[in-house]
Amino acid sequence: MVYKGILKDGIIFAAKVFNVQLEGAFKSFDTECEILRNLRHRNLTKVITSCSNLDFKALVLEYMPNGTLDKWLYSHNLFLNLLQRLDIMIDVASAMDYLHNGYLMPVVHCDLKPSNVLLDEEMVGHVSDFGIAKMLGAGEASFIQTRTIATIGYIAPEYGQDGIVSTRCDVYSFGILMMETFTRKRPSDDTFTGEWSIQRWVSDSFPGEIHKVVDSNLVQPGDEQIDAKMQCLLSVVELALNCTLVTPDARIGMKDALSKLKKIRLQLVNCQH
Template identity: 65%
Template sequence: EIPLEIGNLQNLEELDLRQNKLIGTVPVAIFNVSTLKLLGLQDNSLSGSLSSITDVRLPNLEELVLWGNNFSELNFLSSLSNCKSLTVIGLSNNPLDGILPKTSIGNLSHSLEDFQMHNCNVTGDIPEEIGNLTNLITIDLGGNKLNGSILITLSKLQKLQGLVLDDNKLEGSIPDDICRLVELYKLELGGNKLSRSIPACFNNLIALRILSLGSNDPLPLEIGNLKVLVGIDFSMNNFSGIIPKEIGGLKNLEYLFLGYNRLQGLIPDSFGNLISLKFLNLSNNNLSGAIPASLEKLSYLEDLNLSFNKLEGEIPRGGSFGNFSAESFEGNELLCGSPNLQVPPCKTSIHHPSWNISLLLGIVLPLSTTLMIVVIWLILRYRQRGKQPSNDANMPLVAMWRTFSYLELCRATDGFSENNLIGRGGFGSVYKARLGDGMEVAVKVFNLQCRRAFKSFDVECEIMKSIRHRNLIKVISSCSNEEFKGLVLEYMPQGSLEKHLYSTNCILDIFQRLNIMIDVASALEYLHFGCSTPVIHCDLKPSNVLLDDNMIAYLSDFGIAKLLIGEDQSMTQTQTLATIGYMAP
């Protein structure tokens, strides 16, 4: 149990007891330590009624994280009205059992940024008063029993980036007012009883990357207009009709989950254009016809599930299909192919080539054999590399989008210790960080003593929020206040290309060098021609090319990048900064 005496530590600022095996109740005295800024008790076995704590005197409290326990009752929220500095409330996975108190929600700190109450058996409507918390960045009320409709007042939350309301009993349509949330990154509404799919104005949500919906209707054609999406989860709903071929235009899409619906018709051949796709699940539908051979082009595809449909014909053999097991295709009685996939062999017909075809083969084959062997060898080497999961593929999807406080980043880097320093640049430093859940990330801290660091931070945020490519370093989150500005990036364990080029301990073979060149070229091709507004990096050099464990290259550091706008392609930033020896003439 938590000792009662801990309440005597009257100068205590942080109490972090997460991920232990604590039991019993929380001593009331803890809620009278007025200096406390962080109270983290998550992932224990604590219990009791939070409503017994009626007099909270924590005027400096910034983060209250209690998820993953056995706390009960919701009236406790009213006692937090005195915590005017509160930015994070995490109560998920507790049996709170009750109706969301409207007055208590409206009286919470207007500094609140992160409000999470997932899977708490909460009932009733979503309180309109939540629209008063205008600094909210994340709302997670999924996995409860909320009813009523999605509130129009949510459109007041102009800073909102994550809205999670999945697996409730919400009804009605998705209001057009959601389209006013221009910063929205993640929207999860699946598992409800919503009658309308996607408002046409969703095209305006340029920051939207992750979308989960539920419906009894056909899949909306408008989905093909959401070009920036990296994830779609429409699984376990009642979607019917055919799969729109327009989905094939979502070139940034990394996962597509459509399993457990009532979809029918063919798998669109346009799926072969989903060049970034890693996970595809179309299982447990009524899909028919052949598996498109175009799927062989998806060199990054790691997981495929087409099971329990009505597919027929030969299972493709090329591309990533050599890595998939029988589980990917089971339940399709008319499929045929390799015996290791537990399907019958395909019937082959015998063709007798005409004499002119034989003559042609007799002339061409000897001349092309040597060239073909070399080309096939290079292709196999490149594909073999491409099939290796990148660093973020192993990262949980939820980890690719979350918010961080300064205190959390400070703890993760041991107070921004020199021991965790990865490198320094013109506008700041980069540190290796290990989060509380064990995930490793990189934290780029901007040196605010440098006047240009403010602009560099703003430029990098502006650019990175609108681009997405498999060879661009991914920004997980940002942390910004008057005294601190930082970006949380995916961690690249192999460091920079510069280290490998100029180190005696790191030697790159010819194939690794070729692959790195292709990766960087792919990133630049996307920046120059694949974005709605072309992006010029302006500081391409070996130290800004980072490598993961599989030696896949990622372009980083957009602090002085430029956006080209207008017919004359004039630049939004006019002062040119770059590294001598690498800048263009």
């Protein structure tokens, strides 16, 4: 559970309290402490302190007043425009690039999804919840095996089937996250059954029919910027598909994905001026 608190000096914080009755709670707490203690990036949730004894474990985190990306995608009274969604994806990609390439040992988040992307007062995205994250270790193999299973719908095939975790698993999850952000459809939606998945749905529409799958609120008939917006969405969908290829080594790396997103944003902004 996450609680909101206010200190005497008026500083607002979030307290993430672990249910110590749940199996794996201690390990999850230790993992988050270990990883977040050493990582520093503007797009990662900042830990202020931690509290720990036999009966109580909690992390005190920087408070994010705008809640989760999940809330913004699915609340009827909230809306993110195309540029806002693009900016949040760049924020997430920046955090993931840092985890994979900017630290001594590569860190795999393992559970990237909209509810784990928090938004601050400026609508800047912060990646949170490192409870099942894995550190690959310096100079070791580029993957490890685990029995820990992440959220269905966002898991890379090799992770779901064989428990193989690598940075390319996060790339796959990021691709699904992008698809969800720009289509406003969950990978767990009832329409996706058997072999039919969000990845297949988006892939089958590309490139000629992506107007049928992207969030209709993003591109309205009569919009002066419709061509620029559709080009932007085409580029985003193409990148998402390159992130979700079945073979891990065939997927684009996080650094290149971030670079492509920044170029897509630049093209969109240039067309709007």
